[in-house]
Amino acid sequence: MLTRVTADLDEEPPGRPSPPPARPVGPDPPPAPGVLARTAARLRALLKDNTWVLALMILANLVVILGAGVLWYALGGDVTVVGVTAGALLAFAGAMLPLIRGRGQQGDGEPLWPPLILAVIPSAVLLVGLPALGVYWHLGSQSVDLTNDFSLKLNGPVEDRDVVTASAHADRAKSRLTVTFTVTEFDPASPVCAPTSTLTVTPQSRGARTTPQTRPSNETFTFDLGADRKDIRLTVAVRAERNCRLNLSVASARLD
Amino acid sequence: MTHPCRRLTRRSALAVAAATALLAAPVACAPDGGDGDDASVLTxxxxxxxxxxxxxxxxxxxxxxxxxxxxxxxxxxxxxxxxxxxxxxxxxxxxxxxxxxxxxxxxxxxxxxxxxxxxxxxxxxxxxxQQGFLVREDYDGIKSEKDVRGKLLCTAEKSTSSAADLPPEATFLEERDFSTCVRKLQRGSVDAVFSDEAMLFGYVQQQRRSKVPLRVVPNVSFGLTxxxxxxxxxxxxxxxxxxxxxxxxxxxxxxxxxxxxxxxxxxxxxxxxxxxxxxxxxxxxxxxxxxxx
CATH class of the missing domain: 3.40.190.10 (Periplasmic binding protein-like II)
Structure with a gap:
């Protein structure tokens, strides 16, 4: 603007050579605003005059925070804290409605369209909830690996006629258990005896529609637990050659 | 003048030939037998x-x-x-x-x-x-498993019998081989030789006509099959x-x-x-x- 004013003042009839422009006199002009300041000013203008941008900002905020809450819960966070936080956020967004409705009436910007803002909250919930539900259903259809979750009540090697309790807790309830035990000789210098050993495994869950199964050790057992269960408890009865001492462990286990 | 492309082709051919030779060498040197199996010893x-x-x-x-x-x-x-x-x-x-x-x-x-x-x-x-006990034919100190307590038993070192669980009251003497144990048994230096029953029957047969015949104690065994x-x-x-x-x-x-x-x-x-x-x-x-x- 300053350059233009100067040009107006120095306007000469055509045909005469122009003298060099005169330097402005007086104090230095204020420095140009920075990038951040310019961006902030632009955003403020947008938010002031555009319901859509304001609505999108609120939506983005809600999605990020609700999504973070869902992730936190999925990773083991406390559901109460997640619920309280989500509720507070929704209440905050709801509380903004009177402010939005009052805008324009006080002459501080274009009046906004409240129904659009009203749609933001359910949109955010849907945007976060639907993918979360999809992931939940997908994970629910996957098997639960319990290989490292099984604990055996053991006091050293097992021998013929020993009975061991095996138990595990799963995060998700399932009704079909597949488990394989590993049996190896306790003393590797002694004659090999594990191949002739057998295991009889019995689920101890109440209502399980299963009978004990007896198989050679290292073979896989599959049980229908009768209903979806998170807590698994099995008794494992060992049969082996006389004086055969064995290490018993769970090779693999999963719930389907 | 050699064309650059042709020269490159020749170099490539040389490289391919060298790589092929390197790859083929171990194959050519590999012994007979599939799947990287070593040469047969059964010929x-x-x-x-x-x-x-x-x-x-x-x-x-x-x-x-x-x-x-x-x-x-x-x-x-x-x-x-x-x-x-x-x-x-x-x-x-x-x-x-x-x-x-x-x-x-x-x-x-x-x-x-x-x-x-x-x-x-x-x-x-x-x-x-099974693993059992070889005794002198006239010896009746071992009739059941509990009789093994307090006995001096001989077996060969590094054999599976030397690792068997026997009553702690029994004393184990480990010799270099079973024949030494059998000689000690016949001399009366040990009460019994502890080893695989099948093997002990071989000594029973061998010593059948000796001055000190031997026998295997029936139905007394320790350790594993x-x-x-x-x-x-x-x-x-x-x-x-x-x-x-x-x-x-x-x-x-x-x-x-x-x-x-x-x-x-x-x-x-x-x-x-x-x-x-x-x-x-x-x-x-x-x-x-x-x-x-």
């Missing part, structure tokens, strides 16, 4: 490590070796097409002889154990046996499978006849069920052998 003369002082299994006498292990090796040689050449091997040198190639196979009352399976392959079992296998160096899967097939046939066709000839004391001790006690089920071969077929 021409096959060196069989066996103990020369195990009566009933492999006893060297009169410039010949005879026994069940020898009969088995001879059968395998005929079935597979190799000439067995027997050489003496001590109990503690069996794995080493196989690893170093001093013996191609070990057929020598060689019990299959997890520890040994880590260093050598096994084909078997060709005989299974031993299963004898044929030991071979790891990396010979094809040989392992050949031996497995031949051994399966041997168990069905020849085993009983050979045991009757070489271990008559064993047959006499259990006339009704010696096969049930000592003969493995041919189906067990897939369970205990290092290879499957």
């Amino acid at each position: 021409g003369t096959t060196h069989i490590g066996t103990s020369f002082d195990h009566p009933g299994f492999s006893l060297h006498a009169g410039r010949t070796v005879r026994g069940l292990d020898v009969d088995l090796a001879s059968y395998l040689g005929e079935a597979i097409g190799f000439t067995p050449r027997f050489q003496d091997v001590t109990i503690d040198a069996r794995e080493q002889e196989l690893r170093e190639g001093a013996a191609d196979l070990v057929i020598s009352v060689y019990s299959i154990t997890p520890e040994r399976q880590k260093v050598v392959d096994f084909v078997g079992p060709y005989l299974m046996t 031993n299963r004898y296998g044929i030991g071979l160096k790891k990396g010979h899967t094809d040989d392992c499978r050949k031996l497995l097939r031949a051994l399966r046939t041997y168990l069905v066709e020849e085993w009983a006849g050979d045991v009757k000839v070489q271990l008559p004391a064993l047959v006499d001790a259990y006339p009704a069920d010696w096969e049930n006690r000592f003969k493995p089920d041919p189906h067990d071969l897939n369970t205990y052998s290092s290879c499957r077929k």
Whole structure:
């Protein structure tokens, strides 16, 4: 603007050579605003005059925070804290409605369209909830690996006629258990005896529609637990050659 | 002037040729046998490590070796097409002889154990046996398992019997071989020799006409059932499978006849069920052998 004013003042009839422009006199002009300041000013203008941008900002905020809450819960966070936080956020967004409705009436910007803002909250919930539900259903259809979750009540090697309790807790309830035990000789210098050993495994869950199964050790057992269960408890009865001492462990286990 | 593309092509061809030669070299040097298998040891003369002082299994006498292990090796040689050449091997040198190639196979009352399976392959079992007590024929100090307490027992060092759980009140004397134990038993230096029943019956047979005949205490045993296998160096899967097939046939066709000839004391001790006690089920071969077929 300053350059233009100067040009107006120095306007000469055509045909005469122009003298060099005169330097402005007086104090230095204020420095140009920075990038951040310019961006902030632009955003403020947008938010002031555009319901859509304001609505999108609120939506983005809600999605990020609700999504973070869902992730936190999925990773083991406390559901109460997640619920309280989500509720507070929704209440905050709801509380903004009177402010939005009052805008324009006080002459501080274009009046906004409240129904659009009203749609933001359910949109955010849907945007976060639907993918979360999809992931939940997908994970629910996957098997639960319990290989490292099984604990055996053991006091050293097992021998013929020993009975061991095996138990595990799963995060998700399932009704079909597949488990394989590993049996190896306790003393590797002694004659090999594990191949002739057998295991009889019995689920101890109440209502399980299963009978004990007896198989050679290292073979896989599959049980229908009768209903979806998170807590698994099995008794494992060992049969082996006389004086055969064995290490018993769970090779693999999963719930389907 | 050579065209740059042609020169590049020649260089590429040279590189390809060099790479091909490098890749082909190990293949050309590789021994026979598929899947990276080592060269077969079951051709021409096959060196069989066996103990020369195990009566009933492999006893060297009169410039010949005879026994069940020898009969088995001879059968395998005929079935597979190799000439067995027997050489003496001590109990503690069996794995080493196989690893170093001093013996191609070990057929020598060689019990299959997890520890040994880590260093050598096994084909078997060709005989299974409980572990029992060899005593002087006139000795009646051991009639039941509880009588073992307080007794002086002899066994061979590094044998599976030396690792058996016996009552803590029993005293173990470990000798270099079982023949030394038997001599001590006959001299009265020890109360009993503790080892595999089948092997002990070989000594019963050998010493039947000696001044101090021996007997195996019936129905008293400790430790685990031993299963004898044929030991071979790891990396010979094809040989392992050949031996497995031949051994399966041997168990069905020849085993009983050979045991009757070489271990008559064993047959006499259990006339009704010696096969049930000592003969493995041919189906067990897939369970205990290092290879499957």
